[in-house]
Amino acid sequence: MPTGVAMRDARELLFDAAERVLLRDGPEALTSRAVTTEAGCAKGVLHKHFTDFDGFLAELVLDRIRRLDDQAQVLRNAVGQGTVVDNLTTMLTDLFGSVAVAIVSLTISRDGLRARLREAVPTGVPILTDAGRIILDYLTAEQKRGRIRADADLNSLGLTLIGSAHLLFADRTGVRPTTDDVRAFVASVV
Structure with a gap:
């Protein structure tokens, strides 16, 4: 070289x-x-x-988490627009169509990386926890507009959406769910 x-x-x-x-x-x-x-x-x-390879990987994961800000802004701009189901379908499809699924697998497979990330993200699975927060903020805003029932448990709803969507996309080598598959799932949850 x-x-x-x-x-x-x-x-x-x-x-x-x-x-x-x-x-x-x-x-x-x-x-x-x-x-x-x-x-x-x-x-x-x-x-x-970078100090070492796990340090590099930790910075990579944190950089990709910061990129979620763009998706968060798109979802914030969608509050009150379109349908809640379509907005969440788009967000989840975009999120899991990116490197997010691979980052979750990477984080789970490397103890040293997980230890480094715990310093910045003390609970949950990095990237999924952050995406879950974005979804919860969106659901809260839509609930305030009356587009989600006032008595809906938004924490449970958000965790169900992010966790189950991750499972839909988890096999990176298999057939990816279609947008219609994701929409049908989101509609059944919401």
Whole structure:
């Protein structure tokens, strides 16, 4: 590999490479060598920017959690618009159509990564917990507008939606649920 070549935003280059490896080959294939090979850089680049590989993975997960802010904004803008079922269907399909399912598998499979993430996300499964919070905020806003029953248990509803949607999408190598499948599930829960 060439040395002495300036790289633009090495962290993002490495994160994107790790995401591609994770989506293509799964969490078991995610190694520092696989990431740097995918990124087209020397292995030392990763260790220059991160203390170790679990530190790199923790930063990757936290970066992808921060990207949920865009989905949160879309859902906030949807309050009072369209149908609650369609808004949740879109959010859940977008969430689990991304790297989220692979990140959950990665987090579960690596003890060192989980320990690092506990410092930033003390409870729940990272990314699922954050997405659950976004859904709960949305449900609360829709309930205030009268589009969800006033006596609905929003915590249970939110946990059911995020947990069950994760199960629908959990097999990254199998047939993905269609939008209609997700909509039917969301409609039955809501």
